[in-house]
Amino acid sequence: MELKGIHHVSAITANAPGNFEFYTKVLGLRLIKKTVNQDDISVYHLFYGDVKGNPGTELTFFEIPNAGQNRDGNESISAISLRVPNDAALEYWKNRFEEFNVEHEPIAERAGRSTLAFRDFEGQRLILVSDEHDEGVPGGIPWDRSPVPAEQGIVGLGPVKLTVSNAEPTALVLTELLGFRRKGTYPSAAAGQPDIQVFETGQGGTGTEIHLEERHDLPKERLGRGGMHHVAFRVDNEEELKQWIERVRKFKFPNSGFVDRFYFRSLYFREPNGILFELATDGPGFDTDEDIMHLGESLALPPFLESKRAQIEAMLKPLDTKQQSSASDF
Template identity: 65%
Template sequence: MFQPLKGQHHVSAITKDAKRNYEFYTKVLGLRLVKKTVNQDDTSVYHLFYADERGNPGTDLTFFEIPNAGRTYYGTNSISTTSLRVRDDKVLQYWKERLAEFDVDHDEISKESGRATIAFRDFEGQRLMLVSDEDNEGVAGGRPWDRSPVPVEYGIVGLGPVYLTVSKLGNSVQILTKVLGFKEKRKYVLDDHEVVVFETGEGGTGAEVHIQERSDLPVERPGKGSVHHVAFRVENEEELQKWVDYLKQLRIPNSGLVERYYFKSLYFREPNGILYELATDGPGFEGDEDFEHLGERLALPPYFEEQRESIEGKLKPLDTSK
């Protein structure tokens, strides 16, 4: 009926401090800020998009700034780790040294998932992981920005597997496999609990969801350093409309097609409460800024442009022009 989902599109998380967030993700992790805009559902707060050189789908890690966000009480029914892809195993040694240099809380290089990884936390406790593409044969990564403080050969090339911690595995599996078309790939053990790996499309590092059932944990209470939602890639608006119709046919509550200007979206929650988005690959981030100046000014979709003065007046200034 329609094409398989193509893999991760973006992951959106919560920060309390846009300035420190910008400094960490651009100066420490070396990602490019490809769009500084606002949360279209609440234009009083920033929405920051970090990615490869031009924000190719599958490379975007985004943040909503919520200045009054409290702490996150980690637990189940959550997107518990966001992973970021690098070229190969050797690159992880560079990152281990870089994380230490910037006093970033990090673990040792590990291979529990079948790939070399290094887990770390940002200044708000956001749970992150670098994962090696050494043996990746699936979805291709993006291209690091050549003006990043991190040399291109060590740069982050996109989003890796998304890790879910859920209270009832079967509920999540039902949606992933029976509705979204993911297929079970393999299993491994992490912290004495089994993790089940699912993949879609071409598979590989950029198209996997890893799910661990933890009935021993409380439900997560989100705040700063938590993940808001994960989005999966759809080719175009025609394909997305098919998904809208399909979810309606299945009587799964959803947002319907939502215009986000940089892409079009569809939102719904799976039974464990995790928010999923399906998002089109285009049109992308260069419709209102040219490639050389992505992320340098506050970009607003045309339907918000008349409100620019009011919107800017509510935002704390954030200099991203350098």
């Protein structure tokens, strides 16, 4: 039993059309699945990733149209990293962000890597991280119809940052329950705050890391648009997931038990600071119910929701995703 790395991260948007435009046309990701939140079928759940949505490349969004603005703070997933091939790619992205008026910071070093922090149109906290010296779990394969050239393209999820008021209980869950290894520390950008701790799992590297920040100067986060809902970690298969379920129960964490999401199988629980963790299997995958050439073009529903299709489509505002971004659009 060993977690393989980051599986996906799910965030909140209040604007599905704007979200689709930003993540496909500016960031060049592929929309690999347009479906609904299985726990609230009245709202979209959009999945972005590499060419086929390989595990470790998936950034997903629940659309909650009336969501208020996220109030950043403690007990939160406070930043998502996206991997790019090398340091030179960061210069490309810096210029691209200036072209598209994307709010961004200067290129800076974090945990020994070159990075570029930016925000999307709703204030989502994102960081591009260079894989120039990475020797860990491989990234994904950029989509060849992306408006971003493959040599600069996003290849997956990088380190996920958690910000909490007391780091020790979360660190113990990462190491004692989930089997993460302590890798090191780096200075906080906030004056007078403890160093940020780095944990890794599996093969290690950018696609497997949690960066744990303890802050004594922040209120508790209020989740809204521009905020992050949960982080999921990679489990190899369903049989191993069942072993993880038993392990989480032995540690006496309230949990969801086995959940069939159709595209993967899951377990959910909250660590002591209240951040929602998910363990998710690598398969079956997003091409289970759609041709690989047409992922994300139409509303996909798992079989257990198909009988409600008419009801679901009546609740959703139309979202045209058939013409995804291509280089010729620019």
